[in-house]
Amino acid sequence: MSEFTFDDLSVVMGTYNEAEAIATVLDDIDRVTDGRAEVVCVDGSDDRTPEIAREHGARVIEQEPRGYGYAVRKALTSASRPVIVTADCDDTYPMDALPRFLERINEGHDVVSGDRLYHGAEAMPAFNRFGNRAFAAVASLLMDERVHDTTTGMRAYREEVIQNIRWTENTGLSAELLIRPLMRGYDVVEEPIHYAERAGETKLDPLAGGYAIAKSIIKVPLEERFR
Numbered sequence: 001m002s003e004f005t006f007d008d009l010s011v012v013m014g015t016y017n018e019a020e021a022i023a024t025v026l027d028d029i030d031r032v033t034d035g036r037a038e039v040v041c042v043d044g045s046d047d048r049t050p051e052i053a054r055e056h057g058a059r060v061i062e063q064e065p066r067g068y069g070y071a072v073r074k075a076l077t078s079a080s081r082p083v084i085v086t087a088d089c090d091d092t093y094p095m096d097a098l099p100r101f102l103e104r105i106n107e108g109h110d111v112v113s114g115d116r117l118y119h120g121a122e123a124m125p126a127f128n129r130f131g132n133r134a135f136a137a138v139a140s141l142l143m144d145e146r147v148h149d150t151t152t153g154m155r156a157y158r159e160e161v162i163q164n165i166r167w168t169e170n171t172g173l174s175a176e177l178l179i180r181p182l183m184r185g186y187d188v189v190e191e192p193i194h195y196a197e198r199a200g201e202t203k204l205d206p207l208a209g210g211y212a213i214a215k216s217i218i219k220v221p222l223e224e225r226f227r
């Protein structure tokens with residue numbers, strides 16, 4: 001089988017008032033992939049984010065802001081290439097890692113999940129870091145398999161993983177995108193990544209968001225177990 005190249009890659013994201021960061025993120029993707037990756041932004045902004053995205057060659061799909069999962073699910077299912085990478089649009093995730101993610105897919109993995117905790121995630125607020133460690137511990141117990149970062153926004157997926165599973169979560173979508181493939185026997189591997197401080201304000205309320213994610217972390221593995 002021939003190997004996937006950047007021509008086979010879609011990078012997708014939800015974008016919600018990220019005018020401060022989006023140009024950097026899209027420039028990084030272009031630089032790293034020689035402008036060969038498709039970029040899809042599902043946008044709910046009321047600032048200049050969608051204009052900046054179009055100026056940088058991204059395909060922009062407009063959608064009312066209804067939360068992270070609605071946007072990212074739409075972005076994932078709108079991608080047209082066989083390897084799909086998710087990212088946030090806040091300049092926290094290293095686009096320089098795209099070649100490494102593609103390489104790991106080419107090694108045969110179905111999902112490559114960026115593990116931010118491996119290097120310590122010092123740029124992450126302490127509350128989120130603690131929460132993420134707890135989410136990973138609980139998910140690992142319920143799945144019988146050790147994972148380290150269940151809520152990362154940066155992963156690569158073979159398109160069939162996205163197409164073969166019915167996705168249900170909103171704020172908890174990132175955890176769901178790790179848990180369901182893993183529990184269905186897909187080859188899922190974690191890949192350490194560096195995580196940078198956010199440009200602009202977070203769109204996730206730590207308490208309400210954390211509670212929603214906690215519910216997904218319990219519900220999704222139980223659903224998969226008794227499926």
Ligand SMILES: Nc1nc2c(ncn2[C@@H]2O[C@H](COP(=O)(O)OP(=O)(O)O)[C@@H](O)[C@H]2O)c(=O)[nH]1
Pocket residue numbers: 013014015016017018042043044045063064065066067068071087088089090153201202203204
């Ligand atoms: N289109 C859209 N994008 C969203 C929405 N909520 C969050 N996002 C985007 O999803 C990504 C993750 O949100 P973010 O605020 O970075 O969450 P954090 O990483 O937990 O701080 C960012 O690129 C946001 O702009 C939404 O309701 N609609």
Ligand SMILES: [Mg+2]
Pocket residue numbers: 088089090092153198
């Ligand atoms: Mg973010």
